[in-house]
Amino acid sequence: MKTAFITGVTGQDGAYLAKFLLDKGYRVVGLVPQRSTSSFWRLDYFNITDSIELVYGDVTDLSSLVKILRTFKPDEVYNLAAQSFVGVSWDQPILTCNVTGMGALNVLEAVRLTDNNIKVYQASSSEMFGEVQEPIQNENTPFYPRSPYGVSKLFAHWMTVNYRESHDMFASSGILFNHESPLRGLSFVTRKVTDAVARISLGVQDKLILGNLNAKRDWGFAGDYVEAMWLMLQHDKPDTFVVSTGLSHSIKDLCDVAFNYVGLNWKEHVESNASLFRPAEVNILMGNSDKAKETLGWVPKTSFKEMVEMMIEADMKRVEKEIAKGHM
Ligand code: NAP
Ligand code: F7E
Secondary structure (H helix, E strand, C coil): CCEEEEECCCCHHHHHHHHHHHHCCCEEEEEECCCCCCCCHHHHHCCCHHHCEEEECCCCCHHHHHHHHHHHCCCEEEECCCCCCCHHHHCCHHHHHHHHHHHHHHHHHHHHHHCCCCEEEEEEEHHHCCCCCCCCECCCCCCCCCCHHHHHHHHHHHHHHHHHHHCCCCEEEEEECCEECCCCCCCCHHHHHHHHHHHHHCCCCCCEEECCCCCEECCEEHHHHHHHHHHHHHCCCCCEEEECCCCCEEHHHHHHHHHHHCCCCHHHCEEECHHHCCCCCCCECCECCHHHHHHHCCCCCCCHHHHHHHHHHHHHHHHHHHHHCCCC
16 A cells, blocks of 8 residues: 655645545545644545544654654655745745745655655646746746745745756656635635625625736646646656646636626626735736646546536535524
8 A cells, every 4th residue: 555645635635635545545644734723624525534644744844744754654745735825925925935935845855864765746836937938838938936936836846856856856846727626715716706606696795806807827627636746656757747728717707607607797796906916917827738648648627617617516505504504
């Protein structure tokens, strides 16, 4: 039986990946940072909280990572831990760089110090392309990050490449474009929209205030994307792969699809407020994942529309339960 160690196991991707690996017969060990209130709602969603060995530790604490690797001797490490909200990275640039950037280096260093045969997956991001240098981005597109988050991810990406090249480690970097699901945090735009659509259609909200409606993203489904992470570590050599759908939609398109699904016109409910604009915006992202398709046999399975509708269905059920309990 293979053992996988996942940092960020309580996040969106952590939950999908843990479920995916448990279904494959892995022993899954998950890192849990100390918080005043820990929440396992995403793991509970899949009913897998008790199937994972959850251990306290933090990616900013190298000693905790070394201790865990020595104890559990994993075959594969998936570094998903991050301060992942781009907007907050301007308010907390140092924390973001410590967790998202230095945290990744700590994971690589912990593996090098413990057993450099352990395979490492680093969760890199399309935010590294930022102010895009080519209309469609692939593994050879130059980077131009536009936020402290993007800069910290670029540091982590190059560290992963550097550990691969200088320490002969199996360290792969997945440059994943935006991916969403019913487990997405409520502050990200897709979930903010689907949650509002559920509330508006059930009569407990009227308006939705968003920021820049013209930004465009290449949005995929998290459940599809965690398979690509795993495939990267099953490949015969470590490498860098773009994971995307190849299609880009604006926030207006997102609103249109989401409000249409419940028979509403988004223009009657959505307002754009400049206070929610970012200091530096990533205007458009669109990825080319041909390398992942040809090398790993990975293709996205879920369309943008299917994903948005899946998220609305889940939000409707949750909001209906809240209304029934009088929690509005
Ligand atoms: P997420 O939901 O925000 O999850 C982040 C996880 O990191 C949470 O479990 C969080 O735990 C944990 N974490 C935060 N600080 C930590 C620390 N100091 N030590 C250990 N764990 C810590 O993010 P996601 O959407 O699942 O994304 C997973 C990874 O992929 C992240 O690295 C993200 O930056 C990257 N990524 C995401 C996307 C996307 O579209 N989703 C695209 C490209 C790359 P708490 O909740 O307890 O803080
Ligand atoms: O913003 C615009 C916003 O916060 C998407 C993270 O997982 O994907 C994610 O980063 C776009 C931006 O995601 C609102 O200005 C408009 O242009 O959903 P988001 P993100 O910044 O693309 C990448 C790949 C990651 O790696 C990150 O970890 O939507 N937008 N109005 C808004 N965004 C938010 N959050 N809220 C709004 O009201």
